[in-house]
Amino acid sequence: MEKDRIWTLMARKLAGEITAAEQTELEHFIRTNPDIHFPIQTISDLWHPDTYNEDPEEPDAETEAAYEAHIERLRTANPAAAKSGTINLLPYFVTLVAVLIITYLLLPGKKTPATTPALSEITTKKGSKTKTVLPDGSQVWLNANTKLTYNAKFGKDHREVKLAGEAFFIVVPDSARPFIIHTSDMDLKVVGTSFNVKSYPGEQTSEAALISGSLEIRLTAGERQKIILSPSQKLVISNDSVPPANTANPGKTVDEPIAAIKNITHFKQADSIIIETSWVENQLVFQDEPLQSIALKMEKWYGVPIHFEKEFLKHLRFTGIFEKETLKQALYALSLTGDFDYEIGSAGVKISPVSP
Secondary structure, rough: OOOHHHHHHHHHHHOOOOOOHHHHHHHHHHHHHHHHHHHHHHHEEEHHHHHHHHHOOOOHHHHHHHHHHHHHHHHOOOOHHHHHHOOOOHHHHHHHHHHHOOOOOOOOOOOOOOOOOOOEEOOOOOOOOOOEEOOOOOHHHHHHOOOOEEEOOOHHHHEEEEEEEEEEEEEEOOOOEEEEOOOOOEEEEOOOOEEEEEEEEOOOEEEEEEOOEEEEEEEOOOOOOEEEEEOOOOOOOOOOOOOOEOOOOOEEOOOOOOOOEEEEEEEEOOOEEEEEHHHHHOOOEEEEEHHHHHHHHHHHHHHHOOOEHHHHHHOOOOOOOEEEOHHHHHHHHHHHHHOOOEEEEEOOEEEEEEEO
């Protein structure tokens, strides 16, 4: 029933009849079902080929024929309404969307299997990282607390994966089968390149940082804006369900753009270190970051929860790099300049003000 609802909402969107509430419902469905992002976008592009200022392509013959057939049936079935201009188009849009879906699934390289292919899943726990090679030869490094999934058709009919967490990719070029990554905030499409993606559920921001090649990103919210990154650029997406903290006035929040393109960050004390990908080299690097942000990294790095006794402690700022330090050594180093105390116990780490 849920899938039937999505196509009804999609038809209303294409017909220009969707309400604000229905648009919100459609966006929520797409956000919670990353596997459907690509076919939804394909249908939108077929209906509006000039969207995002892309060069329009000639429609597929099967799609064109289906469209013309429906238009002709519409004229035949409603001759009086056609003259008066009062045709209720929604039922036809619903049917047309269904035809577009079927056409999409029947296109070469897009055939749907009779049964759902088995999923392969690679996961890491907090405090651990791993590297894997996908069936197409692409290399992936997974940071702590990350899950990567793909089905048995990966590398044959398509190259699509779903990511929750953070991963660094070196993708094998294949122009016939673009590499597509689905996250809750964005879809990324590449042919051959190296880049880092961070999209942890519940965190304030998601990021995609491009090291080499080219990266096409579509946001999953709103109008699915398309963004092209160049090497040494990164896209930062604000999660509107987690309000950003105002460090100047911790009691208030600040407005931030949904998405912003920035340059990747080189560590000032060692320019060869790229902060966004330093974890791949087993380095925990932070530059003028609030302790709250550093604590999130340390929770994944060391696999322990970190709690703050007072709100102001979250906004202390630090610059540094850890490689082989233990949790205790890292906390001690930070406390020397941060003016805070810490306690490591069975429930994790407690950060507290310095005792008088």
